[in-house]
Amino acid sequence: MTPRDLARVVLVVFAFVVVQQTLMLDLRVGGVHPDIMILLPIVAGVVGGPGRGATMGFGAGLVADLFLPTPFGLSALVGSLIGFAVGGAALALDRSAWWLPPVAALGGSALYEMAYALLGSVLGQPQMLHVDLLRIVVLVSVVNAVLALPALRLVSWALPEASTEGMPTSAVASGVLR
Amino acid sequence: MPRRSRRPRTTLLLLVLVAVTIITLDARGSFHVITSGVKSVAADAFAPVRSGVNDIVEPIGSFLAGSVHYGAVRQQNQKLQAEIGQLKQQIASQADVDQAMQQLTALLNLPFLSNLQTVPAEVTDYDTSDFAATVDISVGRADGVQLNMPVVGAGGLVGMVVQANHDTATVRLITDGQSSVGVRYGPAPGSLAVLTGEGSGKPLSADLVPNNTPLTKGEQFTTSGLQGALFPPGIPVASVVTARTGATATQESVVLEPLADLAHLRYVSVVLWGPAA
Numbered sequence: 001m002t003p004r005d006l007a008r009v010v011l012v013v014f015a016f017v018v019v020q021q022t023l024m025l026d027l028r029v030g031g032v033h034p035d036i037m038i039l040l041p042i043v044a045g046v047v048g049g050p051g052r053g054a055t056m057g058f059g060a061g062l063v064a065d066l067f068l069p070t071p072f073g074l075s076a077l078v079g080s081l082i083g084f085a086v087g088g089a090a091l092a093l094d095r096s097a098w099w100l101p102p103v104a105a106l107g108g109s110a111l112y113e114m115a116y117a118l119l120g121s122v123l124g125q126p127q128m129l130h131v132d133l134l135r136i137v138v139l140v141s142v143v144n145a146v147l148a149l150p151a152l153r154l155v156s157w158a159l160p161e162a163s164t165e166g167m168p169t170s171a172v173a174s175g176v177l178r
Numbered sequence: 179m180p181r182r183s184r185r186p187r188t189t190l191l192l193l194v195l196v197a198v199t200i201i202t203l204d205a206r207g208s209f210h211v212i213t214s215g216v217k218s219v220a221a222d223a224f225a226p227v228r229s230g231v232n233d234i235v236e237p238i239g240s241f242l243a244g245s246v247h248y249g250a251v252r253q254q255n256q257k258l259q260a261e262i263g264q265l266k267q268q269i270a271s272q273a274d275v276d277q278a279m280q281q282l283t284a285l286l287n288l289p290f291l292s293n294l295q296t297v298p299a300e301v302t303d304y305d306t307s308d309f310a311a312t313v314d315i316s317v318g319r320a321d322g323v324q325l326n327m328p329v330v331g332a333g334g335l336v337g338m339v340v341q342a343n344h345d346t347a348t349v350r351l352i353t354d355g356q357s358s359v360g361v362r363y364g365p366a367p368g369s370l371a372v373l374t375g376e377g378s379g380k381p382l383s384a385d386l387v388p389n390n391t392p393l394t395k396g397e398q399f400t401t402s403g404l405q406g407a408l409f410p411p412g413i414p415v416a417s418v419v420t421a422r423t424g425a426t427a428t429q430e431s432v433v434l435e436p437l438a439d440l441a442h443l444r445y446v447s448v449v450l451w452g453p454a455a
Contacts, residue, residue, distance in 0.1 A: 069310040
């Protein structure tokens with residue numbers, strides 16, 4: 001990754017933080033607010049494969065953790081896992097399909113919130129399972145599915161080179177990725 | 179069978195190891211000071227950005243909302259609606275001002291604080307995470323606020339400072355699942371119990387209340403102020419909603435509601451008090 005690419009990634013992450021900490025925190029439905037930081041590892045996984053999904057999940061998660069009262073590092077842990085999982089799943093599908101980002105955002109966000117609550121509980125925060133998880137999962141997943149396509153464009157701009165990481169070597173050799 | 183590159187898995191393994199290490203270290207005292215400091219720096223650095231973006235976004239939202247209607251009939255309709263809206267707004271804002279005045283007046287007359295020094299603060303944000311019951315307030319280290327200081331509102335205890343930035347702070351509410359408050363109840367000197375939170379908007383539950391303890395609805399529990407306690411003694415915390423004795427249980431099942439109106443907090447006071455003070 002060149003310094004220019006890195007600067008783009010930093011800019012995109014910063015833009016997501018600004019939107020999350022301003023617009024999204026004020027947008028509440030039933031006491032729950034959307035979480036667009038989750039979109040970053042998901043769309044990075046779709047665009048760049050499991051390695052980049054995991055790396056984006058870790059970096060964006062660590063930044064998100066700076067503004068959260070939950071354990072520091074938890075968003076980074078769950079973001080890495082979800083970015084990797086979505087990236088891995090996307091490899092088996094047509095990455096250029098228009099429906100893939102919204103569907104990945106819907107499923108990935110739901111998985112993220114459940115894993116977040118479960119891992120938080122395992123790591124000494126049992127109260128994280130005592131929230132209205134269904135409401136959080138539904139709201140966050142639907143909002144992220146709606147915003148998936150614009151998010152994909154931003155992340156594609158930041159990660160212009162499609163990654164071959166995790167691709168079957170035969171597929172890389174035949175050049176089917178692009 | 180196609181062979182997949184191992185690099186992403188190695189990357190994931192490394193990232194997971196680093197994340198778990200950070201979480202583990204953060205749970206321990208010494209490293210938590212570092213992460214808390216980093217969070218504080220990030221919050222301080224981000225505060226002007228947030229304020230600036232909010233200043234930009236709010237007028238745009240108002241403009242977009244106002245430009246939806248057009249045409250002569252619609253203009254007239256809009257004018258009438260605007261007048262009705264203004265009148266409603268006046269009524270609502272009067273109610274809003276009344277509520278704010280009530281909370282401020284109540285904050286000025288908190289009998290349970292006696293001669294403890296306090297810093298008044300405005301609540302600027304609710305629940306920044308869907309998984310924790312917290313509020314952000316408008317005072318920070320510059321005003322003398324430090325970690326673990328008690329925060330009170332009209333009615334009683336609100337919570338404890340868990341993050342102190344330069345000009346702002348984050349308060350964990352007593353309803354948060356991580357919160358536990360040592361309390362006294364019953365006739366003086368009072369029996370001891372611990373109140374624990376069950377999550378945002380949910381009632382509190384009491385631990386260590388023996389079976390068949392006579393508790394009446396509305397009975398108040400106050401902070402115990404035992405040696406090393408996180409809160410000074412005598413601050414009202416919650417009142418009893420229900421108390422049930424199970425046939426086989428060793429403790430009474432007690433449900434309580436916070437005395438401070440945590441759902442409509444506008445103003446609070448940070449008590450400049452620490453266990454060592």
